[in-house]
Amino acid sequence: MTTVEIPGSKSITARALFLAAAAEGSTVLRRPLLSDDSEGFAEGLATLGYRVDRQPGVWTVEGRPAGPAVAEAEVFCRDGATTARFLPALAAAGHGTFRFDASAQMRRRPLGPLTGALRELGVELTHEQAEGHHPLTVRADGIKGGALTLDAGLSSQFLTALLLVGPLTADGLDITVTDLVSVPYVEMTLAMMRRFGNDARRVGDTFHVPAQPYRAVDYLVEPDASTASYVLAAAALTGRTVTVPGLGKDSLQGDLRFAEVLRRMGADVDLGPDSVTVTGPDRLRGVTVNMRDISDTVPTLAAIAPFADGPVRIEDVYNTRVKECDRLDACEQNLRALGVPVSTGRDWIEIHPAQPRSAEIACHGDHRIAMAFSIAGLRTPGGVVLDDPGCVRKTFPGFHDTLAALRAEWAL
Numbered sequence: 001m002t003t004v005e006i007p008g009s010k011s012i013t014a015r016a017l018f019l020a021a022a023a024e025g026s027t028v029l030r031r032p033l034l035s036d037d038s039e040g041f042a043e044g045l046a047t048l049g050y051r052v053d054r055q056p057g058v059w060t061v062e063g064r065p066a067g068p069a070v071a072e073a074e075v076f077c078r079d080g081a082t083t084a085r086f087l088p089a090l091a092a093a094g095h096g097t098f099r100f101d102a103s104a105q106m107r108r109r110p111l112g113p114l115t116g117a118l119r120e121l122g123v124e125l126t127h128e129q130a131e132g133h134h135p136l137t138v139r140a141d142g143i144k145g146g147a148l149t150l151d152a153g154l155s156s157q158f159l160t161a162l163l164l165v166g167p168l169t170a171d172g173l174d175i176t177v178t179d180l181v182s183v184p185y186v187e188m189t190l191a192m193m194r195r196f197g198n199d200a201r202r203v204g205d206t207f208h209v210p211a212q213p214y215r216a217v218d219y220l221v222e223p224d225a226s227t228a229s230y231v232l233a234a235a236a237l238t239g240r241t242v243t244v245p246g247l248g249k250d251s252l253q254g255d256l257r258f259a260e261v262l263r264r265m266g267a268d269v270d271l272g273p274d275s276v277t278v279t280g281p282d283r284l285r286g287v288t289v290n291m292r293d294i295s296d297t298v299p300t301l302a303a304i305a306p307f308a309d310g311p312v313r314i315e316d317v318y319n320t321r322v323k324e325c326d327r328l329d330a331c332e333q334n335l336r337a338l339g340v341p342v343s344t345g346r347d348w349i350e351i352h353p354a355q356p357r358s359a360e361i362a363c364h365g366d367h368r369i370a371m372a373f374s375i376a377g378l379r380t381p382g383g384v385v386l387d388d389p390g391c392v393r394k395t396f397p398g399f400h401d402t403l404a405a406l407r408a409e410w411a412l
């Protein structure tokens with residue numbers, strides 16, 4: 001059995017940073033994620049005038065319920081969609097002029113439903129280039145609040161941004177969604193808002209957020225379940241056993257359900273109170289799976305799919321086309337390069353059994369494509385070569401070292 005320590009959850013770190021900044025008092029964050037995304041988020045807050053003290057393993061944030069401490073700022077959000085979508089909402093609740101920009105990759109990703117909703121709430125917001133994309137400027141003078149409708153069918157992060165800022169509005173928010181993907185991320189948002197003292201709740205398609213202040217807490221960040229998918233998949237693929245401590249039954253992260261997908265494919269899965277263990281079978285089984293709720297793990301499954309004994313079909317994942325890259329196209333392209341029969345449609349991908357042959361993987365600057373196809377490389381004679389191995393820095397800078405340690409231990 002191999003125990004693998006996984007770094008902190010990107011999504012929990014981002015939410016905890018937002019909530020800490022918006023709360024009365026000083027929040028202590030334990031085991032935050034150290035990666036490009038979470039450091040970009042923390043630096044974004046610092047640029048907005050929040051005091052964020054980063055010591056190894058412990059970050060402390062001084063909250064400012066009134067909003068940013070500066071009247072003007074330029075925030076660069078790097079590749080992080082949580083930063084690029086959550087921080088403009090936070091800034092909008094303050095007073096001042098705040099410009100946001102992001103990497104070329106992030107500039108391409110959509111923001112329109114969120115910026116539209118902020119405008120509907122009376123926030124003055126202008127785009128410099130395409131509507132609904134970075135760069136943008138928020139001229140903030142507080143948010144009164146009220147009712148609005150939102151299409152969160154491309155990203156749940158539009159809804160999370162509005163939920164998180166809701167308690168900072170004068171009257172609270174009632175948000176009715178017309179469509180919604182990645183529901184477990186919204187449940188995570190609500191659970192964390194409750195932890196910081198706000199009783200936001202969902203009734204049918206409407207989310208009610210009272211104007212009830214956040215209060216500072218001492219917060220321990222879970223390991224990242226999406227990151228864990230790579231080492232759990234490695235176990236499933238090679239017939240080994242991997243345990244990830246710190247991720248158990250009570251996890252806030254929907255992506256832990258990836259272990260259930262591996263179980264359906266024949267792996268033995270033990271989800272305990274504070275850990276998850278996966279043991280791979282002799283041969284994985286084919287499966288059809290709806291991944292609308294857990295779409296960050298689509299590349300992980302697609303990359304190990306050729307080794308199953310029958311087709312693997314992944315459905316209802318249109319929004320993976322607007323992530324760091326078009327992930328359905330990237331998976332198709334790379335599987336073809338490995339010699340694997342594959343087809344895709346608007347919101348699905350189907351992969352057929354084949355023994356992959358060595359190839360160069362086009363990462364498209366996407367950490368998940370890089371990590372997922374590295375796992376396929378464990379059972380590809382000659383391995384795979386990544387055209388951009390450094391892109392894993394977005395969420396898991398230590399990925400290549402972790403994989404090398406597994407290879408050494410398993411003599412692969």
Ligand SMILES: O=C(O)C1=C[C@@H](OP(=O)(O)O)[C@@H](O)[C@H](O)C1
Nearest residue numbers: 011154155156157160182185296
């Ligand atoms: O809210 C979050 O922290 C996230 C929500 C999901 O995005 P979508 O809602 O855009 O699917 C997920 O893919 C992303 O990695 C993190």
Ligand SMILES: C=C(OP(=O)(O)O)C(=O)O
Nearest residue numbers: 079080081082296323368
């Ligand atoms: C889609 C992802 O990130 P984000 O949307 O937060 O940039 C991801 O981490 O797979």
